[in-house]
Amino acid sequence: MSKSPDGTAASDTRDLEHRLDALQLLPSGAVRRTPNWWSGVWPPAVAVLLLLTIWQTYCAIAQPRPDLYPSVFDVASAIGANWDSGRLPAALLTSLTRGGLGFVYAIILGTIIGFLLVEVPLLRRAFGPIISGLQVLPSVAWVPAAILWFGLTDATVYFVILMGAVPSIANGLVDGIRQVPSHIRRVGVVLGAGPVALHRYVLFPAALPGYLAGLRQGWAFAWRSLMAAEIIATGGKLGFGLGSLLQQNRELADLPGVLATVLTILALGIVIEVGVFTPIQRRVLLRRGLTEAR
Amino acid sequence: MTDAITLTGVSKFFDPSRPVLDDMSLHVKQGQFICVVGVSGCGKSTLLNLIAGLETASMGSVDVPSGRASVMFQDPSLMPWLTARGNVELALRLRGVGRNERAAEAQRLLTLVNLADAGDKLPHQLSGGMKQRVALARALAQDREVLLMDEPFAALDAVTRDLLHDELERVWRETGRTIVFVTHNVREAARLGDRVILMTARGGKIAREWEIDVERPRLIESPAVSSLAGSVSSALRAELAKVSNV
Ligand SMILES: Nc1ncnc2c1ncn2[C@@H]1O[C@H](COP(=O)(O)OP(=O)(O)OP(=O)(O)O)[C@@H](O)[C@H]1O
Ligand SMILES: [Mg+2]
Numbered sequence: 001m002s003k004s005p006d007g008t009a010a011s012d013t014r015d016l017e018h019r020l021d022a023l024q025l026l027p028s029g030a031v032r033r034t035p036n037w038w039s040g041v042w043p044p045a046v047a048v049l050l051l052l053t054i055w056q057t058y059c060a061i062a063q064p065r066p067d068l069y070p071s072v073f074d075v076a077s078a079i080g081a082n083w084d085s086g087r088l089p090a091a092l093l094t095s096l097t098r099g100g101l102g103f104v105y106a107i108i109l110g111t112i113i114g115f116l117l118v119e120v121p122l123l124r125r126a127f128g129p130i131i132s133g134l135q136v137l138p139s140v141a142w143v144p145a146a147i148l149w150f151g152l153t154d155a156t157v158y159f160v161i162l163m164g165a166v167p168s169i170a171n172g173l174v175d176g177i178r179q180v181p182s183h184i185r186r187v188g189v190v191l192g193a194g195p196v197a198l199h200r201y202v203l204f205p206a207a208l209p210g211y212l213a214g215l216r217q218g219w220a221f222a223w224r225s226l227m228a229a230e231i232i233a234t235g236g237k238l239g240f241g242l243g244s245l246l247q248q249n250r251e252l253a254d255l256p257g258v259l260a261t262v263l264t265i266l267a268l269g270i271v272i273e274v275g276v277f278t279p280i281q282r283r284v285l286l287r288r289g290l291t292e293a294r
Numbered sequence: 295m296t297d298a299i300t301l302t303g304v305s306k307f308f309d310p311s312r313p314v315l316d317d318m319s320l321h322v323k324q325g326q327f328i329c330v331v332g333v334s335g336c337g338k339s340t341l342l343n344l345i346a347g348l349e350t351a352s353m354g355s356v357d358v359p360s361g362r363a364s365v366m367f368q369d370p371s372l373m374p375w376l377t378a379r380g381n382v383e384l385a386l387r388l389r390g391v392g393r394n395e396r397a398a399e400a401q402r403l404l405t406l407v408n409l410a411d412a413g414d415k416l417p418h419q420l421s422g423g424m425k426q427r428v429a430l431a432r433a434l435a436q437d438r439e440v441l442l443m444d445e446p447f448a449a450l451d452a453v454t455r456d457l458l459h460d461e462l463e464r465v466w467r468e469t470g471r472t473i474v475f476v477t478h479n480v481r482e483a484a485r486l487g488d489r490v491i492l493m494t495a496r497g498g499k500i501a502r503e504w505e506i507d508v509e510r511p512r513l514i515e516s517p518a519v520s521s522l523a524g525s526v527s528s529a530l531r532a533e534l535a536k537v538s539n540v
Contacts, residue, residue, distance in 0.1 A: 012459060013460040013461070014408050016457065017408050017423075017457045017461065018408060020421075020423075020454075020457075021408075021409070021412060021421070021424055024419075024420065024421040024424060025412060025415060025419065025420075096466050141435075145416075155389075183367065183369050183371045184371060184373065186348070186367075186371070187371045187373075189348070189369075190346065190348070190364065190365045191384065191385050191388045191389075191432075191436065192388050192389065192436065193388050195387055201384060201388070202373070202389070205373070206373070206375070208375070221465065287375055287416060288374040288375055288416075288418065289374065289416065289417070289418025289419070
């Protein structure tokens with residue numbers, strides 16, 4: 001633009017505006033960064049230590065039968081023994097592989113079903129309630145049927161994982177997209193997005209928090225279903241997972257071994273929750289300026 | 295000069311017993327800045343949505359020879375997961391601008407709305423006025439001849455609004471867009487418009503209109519703007535009286 005008589009007035013305005021903007025941008029960042037990781041870790045760590053101390057103190061004072069009420073050290077040495085014998089690492093690997101692979105299948109299937117439910121209203125009305133119902137049905141209930149259908153093979157385990165995780169994932173996506181504010185969708189349309197671009201650049205990213213919540217719940221269900229299936233279905237062509245180890249230790253009447261396995265399963269659940277889902281969800285929510293519900 | 299927007303005998307019914315717009319005709323010249331005022335519920339947003347193609351007319355024709363218009367709403371509606379730059383780039387991407395040109399074009403547009411160094415900020419880090427400027431940059435990114443604005447500054451404080459008036463006026467002159475600007479605020483209308491249109495409170499017609507040839511850039515507190523705002527305001531109150539007496 002030419003620097004006409006208004007040149008100075010206009011640049012004054014711009015300058016004032018710019019200084020106001022700078023004021024707005026000033027206090028971000030720095031303050032929030034540091035306490036994140038550590039503040040998330042120490043309270044549960046202290047809680048675990050406290051529980052272990054109470055347990056060990058009880059054993060030291062009351063001296064209960066060690067085969068029924070093993071001490072912390074008994075269980076710790078059982079973990080060591082199971083590890084050294086190679087059973088624990090093998091079981092861990094098998095379960096994690098199955099859980100991970102099954103979860104990936106569940107994500108693919110759940111996402112496809114979710115999109116179909118979003119896009120085809122008739123399908124949503126027809127199958128929506130069924131899928132919500134399936135979410136409530138404990139997927140272990142499918143184990144007997146799955147054994148009859150697939151025999152004692154990995155297919156049984158994967159089937160149960162899918163029945164556990166797919167409804168949560170599909171529902172998460174459906175809810176996520178349904179909760180996209182109408183003005184966001186309208187902006188997508190106004191910006192000229194066709195149906196595919198609207199989904200890819202607007203609706204799916206907007207639905208991400210709901211989708212992630214669905215994934216998280218889907219994983220929890222998948223993991224539980226897997227453990228239950230491994231406890232119930234052993235032998236045949238089935239690999240040896242953590243659930244099988246649990247069952248085997250029970251048959252050996254090895255209570256420290258049973259508790260060691262339970263603690264391993266628990267620890268794994270916590271590690272995946274805290275190590276994978278929490279940080280991802282946290283990043284997504286922080287980016288959008290949404291504070292976490294704690 | 296050619297018309298950028300032509301409405302001929304446009305009626306719009308949501309409910310068959312009562313037209314929101316009734317046989318309305320309007321010509322907007324290319325490059326004109328036109329403000330639409332009227333009481334709440336008189337059909338301003340409906341008029342804008344018709345021009346935008348978000349609604350279709352029940353009768354009559356709406357013609358925007360340059361194609362679709364870009365629209366800005368009261369709510370900036372930025373994508374909360376994208377930075378200011380990302381939001382502008384999204385509009386460019388949806389317009390089909392290639393990856394390599396997007397960054398430079400987005401930066402040019404952000405500079406145009408005086409946000410050259412806030413490109414990496416996320417919407418929740420921006421003030422209301424800054425968000426609305428990003429929304430303006432995004433609307434401009436569509437590179438459409440006609441820009442429709444539905445009470446874009448209604449939720450902002452007075453100082454920010456004044457600044458944005460200057461900003462918008464400058465952007466308008468630099469880009470030569472045709473702007474239809476809906477507002478409740480008669481001063482705002484008198485400050486910005488080449489032309490102000492007052493809609494009837496009910497019945498969906500144009501009640502009155504004013505041509506404004508006050509020299510730009512204008513000041514909202516200048517006597518010319520104030521006296522014009524005064525006359526629009528009393529006409530608006532007269533319209534309001536007609537419906538509240540019934
Ligand atoms: N989609 C719709 N369905 C039914 N009625 C509608 C719809 N959109 C608008 N209306 C009605 O049309 C009338 C005009 O609405 P419109 O939003 O255009 O008013 P407005 O002048 O923009 O009001 P405001 O100043 O409050 O924004 C209102 O009575 C409203 O209830
Ligand atoms: Mg409106």
